[in-house]
Amino acid sequence: MESTVPQRQVYLSGKIVPESEAKISIFDSAVMLGDSLTESTRTFLHLPFRLDEHLTRLYRSLKVSRVDPGLSLGELKRITQDVLDVNLSRMGSDDDCWIVHNISRGLMKPGPSSSQTNAATVMIFTNHMDLRGWARYYTEGCHAVTSMSRAVPAQSLDARIKNRSRLFYTLADTEARLMDPDAQCVILDVDGYVSENKGGNLFAVIDGELVTPTTENCLAGISRRTALELADKIGIPIREARLQVYDFYTADEVFFTSTPYCIMPATKFNGLPVGDGKVGPVTNRLLAAWSALVGMDIVAQAQRQMT
Ligand SMILES: Cc1ncc(COP(=O)(O)O)c(C=O)c1O
Numbered sequence: 399m400e401s402t403v404p405q406r407q408v409y410l411s412g413k414i415v416p417e418s419e420a421k422i423s424i425f426d427s428a429v430m431l432g433d434s435l436t437e438s439t440r441t442f443l444h445l446p447f448r449l450d451e452h453l454t455r456l457y458r459s460l461k462v463s464r465v466d467p468g469l470s471l472g473e474l475k476r477i478t479q480d481v482l483d484v485n486l487s488r489m490g491s492d493d494d495c496w497i498v499h500n501i502s503r504g505l506m507k508p509g510p511s512s513s514q515t516n517a518a519t520v521m522i523f524t525n526h527m528d529l530r531g532w533a534r535y536y537t538e539g540c541h542a543v544t545s546m547s548r549a550v551p552a553q554s555l556d557a558r559i560k561n562r563s564r565l566f567y568t569l570a571d572t573e574a575r576l577m578d579p580d581a582q583c584v585i586l587d588v589d590g591y592v593s594e595n596k597g598g599n600l601f602a603v604i605d606g607e608l609v610t611p612t613t614e615n616c617l618a619g620i621s622r623r624t625a626l627e628l629a630d631k632i633g634i635p636i637r638e639a640r641l642q643v644y645d646f647y648t649a650d651e652v653f654f655t656s657t658p659y660c661i662m663p664a665t666k667f668n669g670l671p672v673g674d675g676k677v678g679p680v681t682n683r684l685l686a687a688w689s690a691l692v693g694m695d696i697v698a699q700a701q702r703q704m705t
Contacts, residue, residue: 407484409477409522414484417523426519428502431512432563434519435459437499439478440527440657442692444486446497447657449475451620456499459559467501467518474499478522485524492702494527496658500562529700532659536685536697539665539677542600542652543581544643545570549593549615557593558618567596582654582664584646587615592641594619598656600641601625602649603680607635609645621655628687634680643668651678660688660696 406417427433436459439452457471467474482497489495504516547570549557567585574583584600587593592600594616601610601622608629610622629636646652650673652664661684663677672678689695 404488409481411520414481422519423505425506426502427504427506428519430506434500434502434562435463435465436560436562438657439497441494443694444489448620455560460501462559465501465503465514465518467520481522482524495524496527497524527658530703532662533700533704535662536700537677539663540582541578541580541666542584542664543574543577543668545573545583545585547573549585549587551588552614557616558613560617571596590642591615592646595654598654601653602646603651603678604645604649607637609637609639609641611641612638619655621657621660625655625684628684632683632687651681653681661685
């Protein structure tokens with residue numbers, strides 16, 4: 399029987415086309431070098447959350463990486479909304495989606511130069527927001543485990559550039575899962591300070607204060623900023639600092655932030671219980687504040703996907 403769900407429509411360098419027609423060259427710099435910049439935005443109630451902030455970060459990543467997307471931020475924003483609109487009918491009323499932007503330097507030319515000589519390859523697609531992998535962590539908390547691989551120093555690649563050269567993140571995730579197949583990795587920088595997770599930022603609650611690593615060694619996450627703003631709004635003191643593993647072992651609460659799950663509590667850190675080993679009150683207050691901000695219960699949405 400033929401599927402009644404219309405085929406996903408994606409944007410590829412100038413056109414919205416059915417997914418099956420979106421093809422890029424094996425010589426694209428994204429494929430050849432992992433040379434591409436990226437953003438992942440999510441929707442709540444089918445509306446993109448903080449799209450302007452995501453696109454601003456994308457344009458900063460592009461500028462620092464010397465990639466010209468050939469489109470203004472305003473044009474890219476309009477196209478993004480078009481891609482979302484054309485796929486809305488594929489989404490259930492209780493569902494949301496990711497909107498992913500990948501922009502590479504374009505086709506590689508053989509020769510000595512790696513600089514951009516062709517038009518950038520611009521890719522935008524939506525993906526169902528599948529929250530099942532994270533749903534139980536809202537109540538149980540996850541296990542945060544430090545990886546062996548260290549973060550690339552900012553002197554080599556500034557962590558604020560959101561890019562797709564992700565081999566070290568993948569290794570860090572794989573290494574943490576050797577300790578616990580269910581682990582979420584915590585990546586340290588070369589000096590031993592806590593940086594980030596392969597796809598999220600880290601927070602600790604220490605003596606009633608919400609503390610997070612500075613962006614010297616981690617991505618300036620949009621969810622990180624949202625958590626800091628919400629904490630400030632509800633009267634939780636906030637601080638950005640260089641943090642060591644000791645600070646996380648002795649913290650009262652620990653959580654990760656990232657676009658899909660917003661806040662993911664950690665109740666174990668390298669095998670030790672975090673605080674009393676339960677999801678803490680500050681984490682729960684922030685989750686409730688986030689739900690109030692977006693007008694829907696983000697935890698309940700993830701839990702409904704489990705039934
Ligand atoms: C390495 C890394 N750190 C942190 C984050 C969290 O950023 P955001 O809150 O903007 O999703 C991401 C998101 O994908 C990431 O890839």
